[in-house]
Amino acid sequence: METEHRRKQNRLPDFDYSQNYAYFITMCAENRQCVFGTVVDAGEGQAPLIGLSAIGMIADQSVQAIPVHYPSVRLENYVIMPNHIHLLLRLENPAAERAVSVSKVIQQFKGYVTKRVGRSVWQKLYYDHVIRDANDFAVRWQYIENNPYRWLEDKYYVCD
Numbered sequence: 001m002e003t004e005h006r007r008k009q010n011r012l013p014d015f016d017y018s019q020n021y022a023y024f025i026t027m028c029a030e031n032r033q034c035v036f037g038t039v040v041d042a043g044e045g046q047a048p049l050i051g052l053s054a055i056g057m058i059a060d061q062s063v064q065a066i067p068v069h070y071p072s073v074r075l076e077n078y079v080i081m082p083n084h085i086h087l088l089l090r091l092e093n094p095a096a097e098r099a100v101s102v103s104k105v106i107q108q109f110k111g112y113v114t115k116r117v118g119r120s121v122w123q124k125l126y127y128d129h130v131i132r133d134a135n136d137f138a139v140r141w142q143y144i145e146n147n148p149y150r151w152l153e154d155k156y157y158v159c160d
Helices: 054-069 102-117 134-153
Strands: 022-028 037-040 049-052 073-080 084-091 129-130
Touching: 022 102, 022 134, 037 134, 049 054, 049 073, 054 073, 054 084, 054 102, 073 134, 084 102, 084 134
Parallel strands: none
Antiparallel strands: 022 084, 022 129, 037 049, 073 084
16 A cells, blocks of 8 residues: 655744744755855864855845845744755744745745856755744744754765
């Protein structure tokens, strides 16, 4: 008997992603290719450096432009890794205005990077996590800060 393969649901059912919450977002490069750059060990006691490729620089400029294009979105923290990007965003949609959603921001961001690069570099979809409280926010912030360290420690992440 054949079992139907179902993709894991990425979004919370019936959740309005334009609500004023903080969101932890992860977007991966297509086939997890290391198109955004490299992580370089800066030496004892120094934070690892992220050497951005040309595509990584486009992604970085585009991340920093999110609050310019969407004033109700605050960019709390982010890191561009060789094959993925983590964002910590906070929506602050005024009640009287048309609310922007996380999916709209990510769709526009990915589209803009694709247009500037000249081809898509993205894996389909993205991962999101709705921040539940101050502790959850702190954990996600620290995850972003520590991601370059983990990259250097985990041989799985070495790019060819």
